[in-house]
Amino acid sequence: MMELLARYESTPPRPLNLAQLLSYGNPTTPESVLSSGSYALAELPRRLATRVRALEALPFIVGTNPYVTKTLNAFKEGFQWLAIHPPVTNLRENGAFVEQLAALVQRHANDIPTMAKGFQECSRYMSPTQISDFLDGTIRNRISIRLIAEQHIAVSQALDFPGNSTAYVGIVDMKCSPKSMIKMCGSYVTELCEATLGGSPAIMVDGYIDATFPYVPVHLEYILTEILKNSFRATVEHQAKLRKSGVSSSTIYPPVTITISPPTANGAEGATYLSMRIRDQGGGVLPSNMARIFSYAFTTAGRGSESNSGDGGGPYAAQHIGGSASVGGDDDDAGNANIFGEIAGKGLQTGMGTIAGLGYGLPMSRLYANDDTADICKRYFGGSLDFFSLEGWGSDVYLKLRCLDEAGDSTI
Amino acid sequence: MFKSGNGHLPIVCGIKTIRRAIQQQSSALLFYQNRQLELYASKEAKRLTLRQLVYFGRHMNEERLITSANYVRTELPIRIAHRLRDLQALPYVVVTQEGVAKVYELYWSAFEKLRNYPKVTSLAENDRFCQFVGTLLNEHAPVIPNLSLGLSLSSPHLPPDKLDSFMRRMLISRISRRVLAEHHIALSDTFSGRGRETNGEPHVGIIFTGLNVKRSVERCSRLLKESPLWIMSSSGPSDSSQLPDVEVNGHSSTTFAYIREHLEYIIFELLKNSMLATYSKHQNESSTPSIQVTIVAGEHDVGIRISDQGSGLPFHDRLSKASDLFSFSHVRNATRLEDSRLGALRTASENGLRATVDEQVGNWHKAHAQDPIAAETTSSELLHPRIGIGLPMSNIYATYFGGTLDLVSLDGWGTDVYLRLPKLGTNLEGIEV
Numbered sequence: 001m002m003e004l005l006a007r008y009e010s011t012p013p014r015p016l017n018l019a020q021l022l023s024y025g026n027p028t029t030p031e032s033v034l035s036s037g038s039y040a041l042a043e044l045p046r047r048l049a050t051r052v053r054a055l056e057a058l059p060f061i062v063g064t065n066p067y068v069t070k071t072l073n074a075f076k077e078g079f080q081w082l083a084i085h086p087p088v089t090n091l092r093e094n095g096a097f098v099e100q101l102a103a104l105v106q107r108h109a110n111d112i113p114t115m116a117k118g119f120q121e122c123s124r125y126m127s128p129t130q131i132s133d134f135l136d137g138t139i140r141n142r143i144s145i146r147l148i149a150e151q152h153i154a155v156s157q158a159l160d161f162p163g164n165s166t167a168y169v170g171i172v173d174m175k176c177s178p179k180s181m182i183k184m185c186g187s188y189v190t191e192l193c194e195a196t197l198g199g200s201p202a203i204m205v206d207g208y209i210d211a212t213f214p215y216v217p218v219h220l221e222y223i224l225t226e227i228l229k230n231s232f233r234a235t236v237e238h239q240a241k242l243r244k245s246g247v248s249s250s251t252i253y254p255p256v257t258i259t260i261s262p263p264t265a266n267g268a269e270g271a272t273y274l275s276m277r278i279r280d281q282g283g284g285v286l287p288s289n290m291a292r293i294f295s296y297a298f299t300t301a302g303r304g305s306e307s308n309s310g311d312g313g314g315p316y317a318a319q320h321i322g323g324s325a326s327v328g329g330d331d332d333d334a335g336n337a338n339i340f341g342e343i344a345g346k347g348l349q350t351g352m353g354t355i356a357g358l359g360y361g362l363p364m365s366r367l368y369a370n371d372d373t374a375d376i377c378k379r380y381f382g383g384s385l386d387f388f389s390l391e392g393w394g395s396d397v398y399l400k401l402r403c404l405d406e407a408g409d410s411t412i
Numbered sequence: 413m414f415k416s417g418n419g420h421l422p423i424v425c426g427i428k429t430i431r432r433a434i435q436q437q438s439s440a441l442l443f444y445q446n447r448q449l450e451l452y453a454s455k456e457a458k459r460l461t462l463r464q465l466v467y468f469g470r471h472m473n474e475e476r477l478i479t480s481a482n483y484v485r486t487e488l489p490i491r492i493a494h495r496l497r498d499l500q501a502l503p504y505v506v507v508t509q510e511g512v513a514k515v516y517e518l519y520w521s522a523f524e525k526l527r528n529y530p531k532v533t534s535l536a537e538n539d540r541f542c543q544f545v546g547t548l549l550n551e552h553a554p555v556i557p558n559l560s561l562g563l564s565l566s567s568p569h570l571p572p573d574k575l576d577s578f579m580r581r582m583l584i585s586r587i588s589r590r591v592l593a594e595h596h597i598a599l600s601d602t603f604s605g606r607g608r609e610t611n612g613e614p615h616v617g618i619i620f621t622g623l624n625v626k627r628s629v630e631r632c633s634r635l636l637k638e639s640p641l642w643i644m645s646s647s648g649p650s651d652s653s654q655l656p657d658v659e660v661n662g663h664s665s666t667t668f669a670y671i672r673e674h675l676e677y678i679i680f681e682l683l684k685n686s687m688l689a690t691y692s693k694h695q696n697e698s699s700t701p702s703i704q705v706t707i708v709a710g711e712h713d714v715g716i717r718i719s720d721q722g723s724g725l726p727f728h729d730r731l732s733k734a735s736d737l738f739s740f741s742h743v744r745n746a747t748r749l750e751d752s753r754l755g756a757l758r759t760a761s762e763n764g765l766r767a768t769v770d771e772q773v774g775n776w777h778k779a780h781a782q783d784p785i786a787a788e789t790t791s792s793e794l795l796h797p798r799i800g801i802g803l804p805m806s807n808i809y810a811t812y813f814g815g816t817l818d819l820v821s822l823d824g825w826g827t828d829v830y831l832r833l834p835k836l837g838t839n840l841e842g843i844e845v
Binding site: 262 | 662663706708709710711712713715717724818820822823824825828830
């Protein structure tokens with residue numbers, strides 16, 4: 001095992017080339033599927049080796065934490081399986097490979113909440129910087145691993161079931177519609193909000209409402225849901241506060257307005273981006289709290305090292321959509337209400353921190369502080385997210401999502 | 413100026429030659445006179461807060477007014493001295509450039525005059541002092557465009573960071589001196605009953621204690637819509653109905669204590685940008701989407717958000733950070749070296765530029781009153797000076813008492829600008845000590 005690791009470690013992963021990744025699904029043929037398989041087998045072990053090494057480099061005491069150990073072992077297993085896997089030479093072998101690959105992805109679905117829980121318990125052994133540096137690296141790595149794996153699974157399935165949506169190239173929907181995604185996420189968040197807070201604002205969509213762009217729908221779904229959760233909760237709570245202090249007697253919640261801007265070329269780069277602005281009247285964020293929004297929010301959560309088995313894990317566990325809030329991995333509907341309760345208790349950092357934390361590849365800019373280190377020119381896979389607030393009124397979130405067509409030279 | 417008579421010409425030449433000779437002589441003299449400057453430059457500038465300025469001005473009597481005069485008299489040369497030292501530290505090739513040289517000269521002359529001005533001991537002397545300072549301010553009107561021009565031309569000799577920070581310090585100091593001087597002049601006017609036209613709005617000196625933000629926004633947008641600027645510019649709308657409306661929402665009755673000139677300059681510039689962008693994007697459509705201004709009274713700040721549908725920042729600016737748009741350096745913002753801009757700067761240098769709304773409006777009316785046809789040729793530079801100074805100046809005004817200015821572009825749709833100004837008046841002036 002050590003030698004295997006050493007061997008893969010010595011050749012660092014090549015940057016992920018999006019065009020190449022998409023090319024395996026466009027068109028989808030037996031040959032392209034097999035090429036995709038070879039690509040996956042070549043790239044995945046290297047990236048998993050990086051993960052293993054990073055975990056092994058953590059302080060010993062941290063490594064003995066059961067959650068961290070669990071994650072490390074899962075990665076080691078995955079790495080080993082992939083590293084010694086023979087080349088996939090025909091579609092039958094690919095079928096078996098894909099099945100196992102899918103199971104692997106599923107096994108790692110809860111990595112972030114698990115690690116978060118572990119780190120929370122280890123917070124006194126690592127500095128916040130150490131933790132966030134580690135998580136940053138993990139998350140970037142994670143995006144690329146999932147992309148490669150999921151893309152291969154998707155193109156393999158597309159070959160088997162060609163009737164399915166021709167608008168898809170693997171996991172990329174070439175005509176992803178923000179309007180439909182907003183509708184879907186909106187209704188989920190509305191139900192959640194009604195159930196836990198007793199009311200919810202309406203969503204208004206304006207701008208180029210019929211715009212579509214090539215993107216990975218599940219990413220957008222996740223991002224939108226997180227942002228909407230924040231906006232909804234803030235709106236309801238702020239309105240309640242205004243009512244209580246007699247400032248307002250209205251029973252209507254000011255709507256959350258989402259403005260869609262069409263895919264637009266960005267400077268000389270050649271890439272196009274679709275932008276969205278989510279505007280609420282949720283009272284805004286105090287300047288002193290702005291920094292927390294983008295942090296991984298371990299120390300501010302106010303949760304001690306006591307662990308409630310189901311809903312611990314800091315922000316991450318709470319945010320795992322459609323899955324479990326616990327490390328055990330059970331999928332519980334009632335758990336949804338708990339998730340929201342968690343959010344309500346934690347404040348804004350859960351939403352924003354987890355968008356960063358769950359690695360949807362959105363570098364955060366904190367322009368309020370005119371932070372020069374916030375590099376909004378760094379265009380990598382997902383795009384960027386900017387957050388502005390009018391303290392006492394509401395907040396605006398600006399999403400800039402890169403169109404995932406083959407134009408442009410996107411690498412991770 | 414010299415209209416007729418050949419008799420004048422030899423004298424003009426004569427004066428020029430003599431002046432040049434004096435300059436050469438005086439710059440040599442200046443080197444050895446620098447000790448005086450260094451003395452002043454070694455003193456720290458006394459920074460004030462808005463609150464202090466208001467408080468001091470509220471309970472005016474003769475004694476306090478005279479104290480104020482002497483405070484201004486001694487503080488101004490200190491602040492000028494700091495900037496002179498800054499100028500002296502720039503590369504020789506930069507300060508001998510057109511524009512920068514003129515500014516140096518102006519500053520030196522102001523320094524000498526101020527430090528030699530006798531102490532003020534009576535109201536009559538204060539009146540004379542106010543007149544003196546007022547004249548000085550007028551003489552310094554060409555500073556901004558001259559400096560901007562000179563520095564743009566000097567960009568090859570100065571790294572962008574240095575250029576930006578130098579320009580910033582110069583402009584901030586300039587604002588601070590104007591604040592001091594104008595506040596004192598306004599206080600003197602009030603005291604001696606020469607009260608200015610303020611439409612009954614309560615104020616102490618130049619600080620309006622109940623500045624109604626919505627009213628300022630409406631005033632600026634009305635001025636913009638009524639301006640002959642648009643009519644004369646070939647790329648502008650043919651009448652004001654094509655310009656977007658400005659709708660105000662949020663805490664519309666928000667008031668706070670601030671220098672009205674500063675607030676309105678920023679709003680004016682921002683609305684100007686929004687109107688131009690919105691008009692350009694929608695000129696061929698039947699209606700123009702309005703500009704939304706949201707006013708918010710927060711705990712510590714007054715927030716103003718201006719949202720337009722002008723399709724966002726221009727193409728070449730999209731990769732910029734907001735800080736680049738506020739930069740004076742051509743490295744950060746290539747448009748600064750465009751010929752049209754440099755030309756506009758040169759024209760402005762001759763006429764002066766105070767960076768106030770009144771000044772811009774005054775210029776428009778002045779040109780409009782002239783023969784419109786002849787004015788059209790000069791109009792494009794004078795009226796529509798895309799000098800590119802609006803955003804950087806707005807940023808400096810905004811940050812002067814500790815506020816912020818941020819820009820976000822929703823590419824393809826519009827731009828949002830966030831202006832935050834502190835409302836408690838407890839922040840110190842942002843000048844260097």
